[in-house]
Amino acid sequence: MIKKSSLSRGQFFISLSIFAFGVYIAYQTRDIADTQGYEQLGPRLFPMLTGLALILLGAVLGWQTITGDWRDTPQEKKAHKCPDWKAFLIITGGVFVQMALVKILGFVIVTAVLFTTVAYAFGSRRVLRDALISLTLCAAAFLLFTRVLDLSLPASPLGII
Amino acid sequence: METLASLISGFAIALTLQNLGLGLLGVLLGTAVGVLPGIGPGLAIALLLPATSHFDATGALIMFAGVYYGAMYGGSTTSILLNTPGESASIATAIEGNMMAKNGRAGPALATSAIGSFVAGTIGIVLLTVMAPLVVDIAIKFGPAEYFAVMVLAFITISALLGNSRVRGLVSLCLGIFVGLIGFDRQSGQARFTFGIPQLFDGIDVVVVAVGLFAVGEALYMATYLNRVGDNLQKMKGSIWMSKQDWKRSWKPWLRGTALGFPFGALPAGGAEIPTFLSYAIEKKLSKHPEEFGKGAIEGVAGPEAANNASVTGSITMLLTLGLPVSVTAAIVLVAFTQYGLQPGPLLFQNNPSLVWGLIASMYIGNVLLLILNLPLVGIWVKLLRIPRPLLYAGILVFATLGTYGIRNDWFDLLLLYIIGVVGFFMRRYDFPVAPTIVGMILGPLAEQNLRRALSISRGDFSIFVTKPICATILAIIILVLIAPPLWRFIESRRPARRRK
Structure with missing residues (x-):
């Protein structure tokens, strides 16, 4: 059911966008004022973790694109060839x-x-x-x-x- | 006994004219959206949220529950007659059900799925009635640390266990968590990712995200890629009733499906997808007619359909007792609760017993209504499948924009709806699951809140997560979920290699 697909520009672009979005989130996190009051964790931790996770996941997806490990269900492959x-x-x-x-x-x-x-x-x-x-x-x-x-x-x- | 008394008082509430009417409306709407391809229960409830903001909470929630399990009944009709399962939970039904319809046995296929759904739904609600007070007794001991651990478990199972790719599931989850971060932080009051846009200060409404991903994204995808592919609607031929032989072959799969569906529905594992496929595999193995599988075996419809419905009650159990949504629809029902200022969980049973038990009682009634509505009236529901695709999707977009614009009459929400729709389009095109986004968006802020509370209590000491027994157990399960599948694959990959030598 699941097949290896060849290198695709679309998949590479998607991986790159996810990576870039992660970088952007991590970068923007600096703009959030950190309040270290009675709280142990400020409002920065979750955004930072999300950004770092997206950077990592984008990189993994990019690697999968290059090695051909990006698996798609081929069910709708034919339709993908002629977009309207x-x-x-x-x-x-x-x-x-x-x-x-x-x-x-x-x-x-x-x-x-x-x-x-x-x-x-x-x-x-x-x-x-x-x-x-x-x-x-x-x-x-x-x-x-x-x-x-x-x-x-x-x-x-x-x-x- | 106490439970029985509560249930009886619940029936008194569910049987009032208003609540009975709303329940009926819910199951009718639910069946309709279940039958129509392209709309699921999550989208339907999301669209109803702005419309019902002035309703009384009990009535509205009875209606939403009706939509939820009504859609499960309706979904089977579409998968059997059209072979386009409306949601992943109906894929297993579609395999055998559509073959039965091709062989002129659409009637018995629809009957076994409706009766099976009724049996499973009713047993599921009995289990919910009995189990809920017990789970509440445990849940009342949960502190922020336990809630945080359970939520992380839900994150991991929903994004890593479902779909083809764990990486893409996790990307989807992170996108959801990011959307949940937008707006003022609830604890510190700091603005996060609002880009100075006032409409973003309160965060993005769940309705906009759910409708954007499910309705707009789906419509764009259908129009761009699948519009040229034709549908193949099977006709309703022959008798709707099951023969003696059909009954004999159905009742055991119904019960086995229920036994699988309820616990899996209750686990944070994304709802009905896993138990329906497990049920299909088990029925194939146990059947006396394994040669019929793939050609229209009735067991392959009866089992998965029962599992599907039982899982709904399983996930409702978790939602009511723990406040933990384990599927997309449950996550949106959680939003419905918060719209009325209610927080599902153990305290709801203490503070608002009439609402909880009224809701549970309404589910007993709803299942009976659905059985009555579905069997004799199936011909009417099938007519819905004749709506031409252009009009269907045009209608979906009209209601999508109506629901979105109706929230606060702001054009900015329509822009957001479109942007999220385009993201949904690309997610669909590149096979990213959408469910983790919704769950991440709703659970993300709750997880963050609980983590910060837990660490405030422990004064920053992270060991709180390992020293508490419940918490440590859940963390162990998380590690198991993450490590087991790759380990299993590694062992599997070595086995044939050895044989070849």
Whole structure:
């Protein structure tokens, strides 16, 4: 079930990022003021340990990449060969539109846009149907949240929902 | 006897109209998220947390428990009919269950898993009822040093025992601990890793992390890599009922699965994955029809499903009595407790018996409800599997952002959600387990707090961890867990070498 994989740039990059992140955490730990009062251990110990552990683990992973000991389940290997980055970017776009406009346009409209974009990214081409479903769903969720559960969400400029 | 009286008073609470309704809602929601691929009980409860912040604590927790074990029932339906197990605990069920469905025996497969889940769940709750007061008696003696040792044990077992790679499990754990560090330190009041951003002063909400990793990360991964792979839904053919032969072959695996699931669920070993695979292996060995395994043997469905459900009650036992979450879902239920200002553990049994026993009683009722809901209504649940994938994932993202934005109406949380989602995407792509991140984030601060308290008590003397008997035992287990697997592999690797000579 588990196979050795050959040297991969992606795996090497991941190992390097983990190593660098560990260095960063350990370095940043200096910025935490240490309070040596009645306490024996200050607030620095855990961050320092976490940083050092990530440095070590990143190094081990990097070594595993070089020696080919990084084991993956090959189940989804084939799918990994043809990534659909367009879908990734479309979803990202949807999320950022929501983030930027939720205060101005209200929750229902921007989230309906997000729904339609994600459905499009997953290959649905019936945009009108998706938009209708999403508006109904988001309006229902909005009413449930604000009227029944007593929580607040920004309404659209038109009021009500 | 005292336990029985407590349980009866618990039933009085669980059977009120409001709590019964919330319990029913919980198991319905749980079954639905269990059936739907891409959503698990942990994500569902995380999404419900902001929505239920105004609820009464007992009712909300009864609902969350319903979601937890309801999802275990629902998950088996998906693995049998679709062969895409929603969570690792259902993989063993999927092997034989899907083969049975291909042979036109989907009905008996679903029936044996539902009845097996009921049997295991009920026995599990009886064990929980009997054991909880006993564990509480021990747990009440736990001090900070013991709690710290148990938490380190949970860290190690969850990240080192599960998944393909111990290194990647530990990376995931460290990432979780790092996220848990962000914000003001609870003891010294020092800001840590807040980068001067006011939204980070209180730390990152668990909801954002869980939803980001499970919903956003999963959606990005599916869209990028797996969207072109088609699903293969098996039809429900023939009778749903089991034949006499099926019953005969099922009841022993149910009981054996329960016997495996409960203790393993209670151990800090990451929940149901290990006992379900063990149960599968044991049933294969004990079966009178070993040739049927791999082609749809009913024992291979009955055993693992029972183990799966029994492990849920096992981990709930640990959560209630020790306050120690041993699986992702239990960790998120722990967050739910703290949302209502409650701390699970031995003191909860003393200070809030009506809540604890009401919750336990509700689990008896929930299991009966699930049996009724699952067997005759399985046709309705199967319809959920017909939701087209684009709409399913679009819906998941809508609820993910709703739950996140609903916490405090801040766009910054949506940005965090996306960033964590991208991290989750890479973790999924490079096969890092996500569970240790969640557990690390929740247990990390608690472990730190207990370590510092323990050392304050001992005035900085580290020998406190070896001189206390319970503590020393747990530390010995940790060392064993770390050393045993590589040692075992070393011995294994030498054996064939000798034979070749």
